[in-house]
Amino acid sequence: MSELSINTTQNVTINFTAASLGHRILAFGVDLLIIIAYLISVFTLMAYSGLSDTLSKMDGWSQMAVQSIVFLPVMFYSLIFETFFEGQSLGKKLLRIKVVKIEGYQASFGDYLIRWLFRLIDIVLSSGVIGLFAIIMNKKAQRLGDMAAGTSVISLRNNVNISSTILEEINEDYKPIYPLVIKLSDNDARIIKEHFIRAKAGNDYELLANITSKIEAVTGIKNQSGNHQDFINTVMKDYNYYTQSM
Structure with a gap:
């Protein structure tokens, strides 16, 4: 894990340990497993409750509306958790890493929103290749979303509590x-x-x-x-x- 040294506007140097690429990938994997578990649970519940049959009898627009509702938690998963858990999804919390402003202070909803929007480029459209490459090449271990939001992901492992x-x-x-x-x-x-x-x-x-x-x-x-x-x-x-x- 590399050291992340930040010089604030008040000329105060803050030293962090940047989250390792391995920990970030593992955290993403944990979040992905949680999302998969959620989808399996929802579709299983729908099948056993007869909602699947009801859904199949609906018109196309109604089916799309129900499916959109089901997938909303999946789409906004990272944004919701990072906003309410101060920079941590469940995977990040488990791996003890978190998103912070590059100045070392707590990120805002706007910062999390920018990171979430850039997931489309960093992760979704490129299958994670662009985000991976950006983190490796960037001295502050930032993916494109972090660069745009002025954030970085740090490790909390040196701070047991x-x-x-x-x-x-x-x-x-x-x-x-x-x-x-x-x-x-x-x-x-x-x-x-x-x-x-x-x-x-x-x-x-x-x-x-x-x-x-x-x-x-x-x-x-x-x-x-x-x-x-x-x-x-x-x-x-x-x-x-x-x-x-x-």
């Missing part, structure tokens, strides 16, 4: 200050904490300022303390307070 890397000790009577921290994702919080630790260890004031700017840009929070270190520390504690309370 993402939450454990962002955990902060907070007292039972802790009073949060910034409720807007819930706009951050676990991946955002992990990146912030990693760079916060590095900045504190190296007394890097510029990096602390960059982290503060990124938090403010993503969440809309304004630093009320005037001290970057205190602000970031409070944000991390508030994030843990809200996410542990959900």
Whole structure:
């Protein structure tokens, strides 16, 4: 697996491990098996319930309408799961890989939609050859859909539990200050904490300022303390307070 080093607009370098080609293929295979299992289940149910006979007696347009409804979950499978599971289909979740923005932050629905649309070129029309070739040739392991959406697929295997890397000790009577921290994702919080630790260890004031700017840009929070270190520390504690309370 190759290292993916990203330089953000705030001049913060973020290091990821790009998901290997093997893991991406396996994840796709798992998703394909799930889709096949779904189709077998639906058609078996239709056969045993007599719906197949009813369908055969319908006119052509009605048959097409029913078939379209049956195939909708298949068509939108990746888009639905990546949207609601923050960049992971069931196959990606099993293989512990996920889609993120190339800046290292959570991708949006628009990004997942672009990736889904490009599946027609990357996978469907070319039987996966174009997507495979693009991933191999691209330094950031991106298929065409990733390039268009500004995303990449990363491995989470170095993080046995993402939450454990962002955990902060907070007292039972802790009073949060910034409720807007819930706009951050676990991946955002992990990146912030990693760079916060590095900045504190190296007394890097510029990096602390960059982290503060990124938090403010993503969440809309304004630093009320005037001290970057205190602000970031409070944000991390508030994030843990809200996410542990959900």
